[in-house]
Amino acid sequence: MSTSKKLLVAAIDFGTTYSGYAFSFKHEYDVDPTKVTSNNWTAGSRGLISFKTPTTVLLDQNKKFHSFGYAAEDKYSDLAEEEEHHGWYYFRRFKMMLFQKKGLKKDIMLKDINDRELPAMLIFSEAIRFLKSHLMDTLDKRATGIQLDDVHWVLTVPAIWDDAAKQFMRVAAEKVLRSVSMMTLEVADGCHSDMKCHRCKFRTFLNYQYEYQKHAGIDTDNLSIALEPEAASLYCKHLPVEKISGCDSQNFSAFSPGSRYLVLDAGGGTVDITVHEVNSNGTLKELQKASGGAWGGTQVDESFRQFLIKIVGANILVAFKDQCTSDYVDMLREFETKKRSVKADTGGKVTIKIPISLKELFEEQTEEDIKECINCTPFAGKVQWVGDKVRIHSDIFKKLFENAAENIVQHVRKLFKEQDLEGTNTILMVGGFSESALLQDRIRQAFPSPAYRVIIPSEAGLAVLKGAVLFGHNPTTIASRVAKYTYGVSTTREFDPATDPSDKKKRYGNMYRCVDVFSRHVQKGQTLVVDEAQTERKYTPVYKDQTAMSFEVFISDDSNPRFVTDHCCQRLGKINVDIPDLTGGLDREVWVKMIFGGTEIKVEAREQRTGKITTARFDFLD
Structure with a gap:
């Protein structure tokens, strides 16, 4: 049964090379989860029909969005034929920037095909807006009666992305909503030069309100982030045997309780790999942290x-x-x-x-x-x-395929040697690149039958997209994940001259404290149960008049780093917790609880004295 409170779940697969969308109604999911509708795209210049369209954005000389996908490619080609493309902005295959860029910020710039720069947030937002608006227009044409508030949205991201990149996608999806909403209010407050009466102004407001409902961005409360290999795994788990190459009804156990399989999600930019085990109740648990690389x-x-x-x-x-x-x-x-x-x-x-x-x-x-x-x-x-x-x-x-294929093969071989993956011998190939017969052949050569089994769904390139729809209906199908890093926050504690280095000694009022202490919340490799708090840590303000606490969040490949300044640590972002009640001065203990089991980190803060619980704000892009 679908756990979504919305009438329809829609997923946007924002890929490096190709993008698309799919959707299903709540009542359809309850009857047949695999009944997911995707859009057909047409390449105008060649008449090609495909389930996805190129991840290509075209803006005009005024930096205004013009087109996306095949339409953007065709328009830019036409402009170039007439030598009129100068000054236009043509962006293609730009998603990889979020994987390659360390220290990602909201204001990062993105280069187009001619090395001209515009804010990356603008380009990502316009791409998401187009796909969302195209889907809503499709629903309108089918007279479904579905409105924006009836939809729960899902965005796909690689599992190997860090938290900052996931937040970037969420902000990009939400950003359009804010900008269009501001535009609506601006128009509503004024009056066009040819409109003199209150009635005309009211009509103008209604027109723009309609455009807002039809073409706004995605409200963050109606948006989930799905990890690509997980989504594909969910979809394949529901497929009948005859739709999966490498399986037969007499000897089919890839998705039965207790079985394990490696998900090889080969996309345009990245190869995303995770390993799942099927629980007795049919849910999935991750056996090892997601891994991979730019081998798409x-x-x-x-x-x-x-x-x-x-x-x-x-x-x-x-x-x-x-x-x-x-x-x-x-x-x-x-x-x-x-x-x-x-x-x-x-x-x-x-x-x-x-x-x-x-x-x-x-x-x-x-x-x-x-x-x-x-x-x-x-x-x-x-x-x-x-x-x-x-x-x-x-x-x-x-x-030409050798480098990509060899990188994938060597990585999978390394994973199969890991002790916690002992007994795993099934490879599930999904993603657009997995449709390549040359890649399939190389994987089968490296992992031959009967020692290994390579299985490929009939729509390998759509497995992520359709699986993301299933995830939107029931995200609890993924029961647990494995922490990719050790997570902690930078804090202070009482200075111990016997063990603490002198350069970590800092005076606060009449006391000395040790600074840059790594307060661990989650350890690398730890199993994280979805929506369960793994740790709760107590913190206190260092000043009596302090109305907020800001914690710097760090990650580490080390299991138990001592200080956030250790070479193994990397700053991820910060958490802001409001403590407006000054009663108690320094004696205002706040318990911070981080929940890591989902696709994104959640934070709750509880004031011990008042019992007040607030959702803390995470910012990985500051």
Whole structure:
């Protein structure tokens, strides 16, 4: 049964390469959880139909949102054809910034395809707003009667992301709501030049109120964050056997109580890996902290770029991007299609369409024949460039996948050697990159049957998206997780001259205290039960007139760090707890309780004297 209080659950899978949305009604979930509806997207220039659209955002010269996905790609190509793209902002595959950036802040900037910068929060917000508005428009066209307040939203994020990146996504989703709400009030308070009466002003207010309801952002109270491999695991757990490659009805136990399996979520940017065990009641528990790396499909794209550089040179490829932007965009789309279609048993040569403008640019600037230049490279006899087609020997093409595949294989091998994963021999492959026959073949070679079993759902690329909808209906299906780090806060305690270093000694009034103490709340590797407080720590103010306490939150790879300044520690953010009642002076004990079992950290603060409980504010982006 769905535990959601909303009529409909909608999920947005915001991917590195592709994004999309899916939804299901509460009554549908109760009858058949797998009945999840996703949208079909059309690439206008080619008529392609897909369940997701490219994660591409286009803004005009005034930094105003223009389009998203295939529409953004096609519009930018059209502009480039007419040499009118200068001044426009074209962002693609920007999600990886949240994984790669340490010390993430709200005001961080993002570079577009031409290295022009805009606030990252703006671009992420516009992308989420578009997908949300597109979904609401779809529901309107179907005459479902669903309003914004009837929907519970779910955003997917990689499990290997840190807490700051998760908060960034939440703020980006909520930010649009605030900005549009302010715009609505602004218009309501004034009157258009051609509207002189109260009735006209009232009508104007209603019009903008309708736009607010239809196109606002996502209220944070109606938003959940789902971890991608977990979502995929939930979806596959509900699928019938015939929809999962590698399973048969006579010997199917991958999702039965007591079984264990490794979830290999290979997406466009990252590969996200976690290991689940099925509890007796059907819920899932995580056996090991989520891990992975930047080994997704974009690493294959980088290998292709390096392949071209070895033939034409880096300077020519940059000039091609700048001078023939439309052709450059088409080339990227062509390769994205090709890398999904090549099979493991493909022999002979693979043909890729490369705009002839690249060949012409190379020969014009170097005054050399590209065919002769290829003969001077390691690709002699294995690559032919004729007109707008490049014929690549299948072995060379398959090597483009080598780095990504090898990184994945080595990491999975390392995990299977861990003591707490003993007996685990099933690999569940999900994510868009898992649809690659070449990656599937490499995984099966590395983990052959019957010692291992590799299973792949029929819609591996949609498993995360549809599973996120199931998570929104019943998030308690994930019973427990494993702490990726040791979490603690920076605090002070009475200075002990016998054990504490002198540089940690600081005077507060008439007493000396030891500063930068790591007050541990959760230990790395600890099992965290969902919605259960793992620890509760007592803190007191250091000044009598203190009306708030701010705790610096730190993480560590060490199990028990002593000070937050230790080399193994990294600042994550801060918690703010209000203590407005000054009665009691320094004798105002506050118990801080952190709940780590969910996809995001929750904090509660309880004043011991009054018993008052408040939800503390977490800020990882300050």
